[in-house]
Amino acid sequence: xxxxxxxxLKRCIGCYGCQLACKAEHGTPPGVxxxxxxxxxxxxxxxxxxxxxxxxxxxxEDPPCVEACPTGASFKWEExxxxxxxxxxxxxxxxxxxxxxxTNRYFNDQPSHYHxxxxxxxxxxxxxxxxxxxxxxxxxxxDRVRAGKPPACVANCPTVARIFxxxxxxxxxxxxxxxERSGFTLHPELGTGPSVYYLPA
Amino acid sequence: MTEIxxxxxxxxxxxxxxxxxxxxxxEGRGLFLVIGHFLVGVAAGAWLFxxxxxxxxxxxxxxxxxxxxxxxxxxxxxxxxxxxxxxxHVRTAWISRGFVGLTLFxxxxxxxxxxxxxxxxxxxxxxxxxxxxxxxAACGMVVLIVYMGFVYEASKGIPFWNSPLHPVLxxxxxxxxxIAALLVTMALFDAPGAGATRLVTIWIAITAVVxxxxxxxIQGALTGGNxxxxxxxxxMLAGRMAVYFYVGTLLIGLVVPLVLLSxxxxxLSVGVLAAIGLFSALGDFFMKYTTIRAGIYLPLRPRQxxxx
Numbered sequence: 001x002x003x004x005x006x007x008x009l010k011r012c013i014g015c016y017g018c019q020l021a022c023k024a025e026h027g028t029p030p031g032v033x034x035x036x037x038x039x040x041x042x043x044x045x046x047x048x049x050x051x052x053x054x055x056x057x058x059x060x061e062d063p064p065c066v067e068a069c070p071t072g073a074s075f076k077w078e079e080x081x082x083x084x085x086x087x088x089x090x091x092x093x094x095x096x097x098x099x100x101x102x103t104n105r106y107f108n109d110q111p112s113h114y115h116x117x118x119x120x121x122x123x124x125x126x127x128x129x130x131x132x133x134x135x136x137x138x139x140x141x142x143d144r145v146r147a148g149k150p151p152a153c154v155a156n157c158p159t160v161a162r163i164f165x166x167x168x169x170x171x172x173x174x175x176x177x178x179x180e181r182s183g184f185t186l187h188p189e190l191g192t193g194p195s196v197y198y199l200p201a
Numbered sequence: 202m203t204e205i206x207x208x209x210x211x212x213x214x215x216x217x218x219x220x221x222x223x224x225x226x227x228e229g230r231g232l233f234l235v236i237g238h239f240l241v242g243v244a245a246g247a248w249l250f251x252x253x254x255x256x257x258x259x260x261x262x263x264x265x266x267x268x269x270x271x272x273x274x275x276x277x278x279x280x281x282x283x284x285x286x287x288x289x290h291v292r293t294a295w296i297s298r299g300f301v302g303l304t305l306f307x308x309x310x311x312x313x314x315x316x317x318x319x320x321x322x323x324x325x326x327x328x329x330x331x332x333x334x335x336x337x338a339a340c341g342m343v344v345l346i347v348y349m350g351f352v353y354e355a356s357k358g359i360p361f362w363n364s365p366l367h368p369v370l371x372x373x374x375x376x377x378x379x380i381a382a383l384l385v386t387m388a389l390f391d392a393p394g395a396g397a398t399r400l401v402t403i404w405i406a407i408t409a410v411v412x413x414x415x416x417x418x419i420q421g422a423l424t425g426g427n428x429x430x431x432x433x434x435x436x437m438l439a440g441r442m443a444v445y446f447y448v449g450t451l452l453i454g455l456v457v458p459l460v461l462l463s464x465x466x467x468x469l470s471v472g473v474l475a476a477i478g479l480f481s482a483l484g485d486f487f488m489k490y491t492t493i494r495a496g497i498y499l500p501l502r503p504r505q506x507x508x509x
Contacts, residue, residue, distance in 0.1 A: 031212050038501060055501055064357045070287040070296035089286055092279015094225040095296050098356035103498045107225055109279065116206075133279030186501060190357055 002061075002081035002195060003140055004167035005154070006174045006183055007054050009201035011161035014039055014052035021156035022056075025141060027126025030114055032106040034138035035153045051201065054162070056153070057104045057138035058186065059083045061193025068099035073135075081167075081195060082140045090134040097135060101187050102194070105137045140164075167195060220432045223359060223496040233277035235493055238349050239378070239486045240270030241303060242371065245345035246379015247386075248310070248338065250400070257317050258390040259383045264310040266382065267345070271303055295351040302344025309337025346375040359496040360425075361433035366418045373411045378485050380404045384478030388471045397474055401462065404481065408455070415488075429497045437495040446491045454484010 014037055022028070022035040038053040063083045066074045073089035074096050076082070097105045108130060113119030119127065130136065141151035145164075149155065154162040165174035174197070177183060183197035208229075215221045226234050244267035251259030275281040287300040312334025316322040324330045350368030357363055380400050387397055419438075422430040436442050458477045460466060467473055 031209050053502055067293045068355050070290050070294040072289045091283045091287060093296055097225055098358050101357045101499045103358055
């Protein structure tokens, strides 16, 4: 089994719902984004269009971050292909951040609250489990997936632009969409084998 | 604005850019990594030339610099108390290999050096512990000279560093730094002999190699077709790192030593040779600093569009 995600760029409306759902699910501190949406525009008036590119960890087949990690803190689960971090092993050298061509790793050296007056009780409870001075990243909501639920960003996408499934199963929806709609990955030339595919806008 | 919120605002600004600069290595605590890499490189070079020229103060300088480099590395880590875990991934990670190399070097040097310096030490330099120390330090030295460039070369996220020339350039820097350290120690501890003249000759040769390698790397980045690598070169030659590059690397690290070497300012003496070594080492530090700070992440967008 190899978990993967397909993001339909034609359906994405740039609402940031995935980013917020992820923040709510994981209680990530300021400066740490497991899921982001890049916004840009192309063309010239009056022929202009918005481009949205939701990005997250690509859970690569051959992850450069795992290779670069000196402690083995960055690792890949053999049973489902999810790339994860064991925060108890991370020394905070940030080599994985330099190795990741998708720039989806963040160093958590900020105090874990959003408000100048300090953390709210809710924030404190949500962010308390996160270690400081270690690298953090998306884990495809592994706990949710193991419980039979889709990742938070997938469950909360209002336009169903995100589809999650088994890339190894040729009959799964993700495999079908990739095949039928010419799904592409970011920077395929690097040979990392991302598990996040995009359908053209 | 507090330092933390300023850093947060900076990250938000960076995430909006097409060409996002890396700030983790080289800024804030990241400066310790640059210092660490610089010191460790110079230490390994100093040890090598200390052995070649049979010059014990050079070996001592190498040992002290390597210790300083190790401390700087620890100061950089987010979780320094876990440093020993870096031995776990030697099979794939260059940082692990560097950690093993530094450990071998420090332990080996601690075995080999004392009998050379302290009379009546329990073992001699030509005894089993002495030979063991020599061997360990030599292995560690080779690893330290080689590994740093590969740490950067393995960074797929930063195309400017991801060049096959980077490891060779870092090896050349380690050798140049080693000669610089020896020139300074020769001036500090005793008058330079014939060895100093040979060292200067080697310094000129390695400097020429460094210039050629650096020019090739810049040319490769500009013509290699990667926009992030091109942007890194722009940052270094005409952007936010230009002052460090022109003043630190070119003026301090190259022009001043060459002018001193020409003898136009003062005749070659112990002090002038030490100054050449010092300026050369400073230039190497700025070279590493500018190269690291000029690192730009690979853009994520499949095509470049105007940013909102």
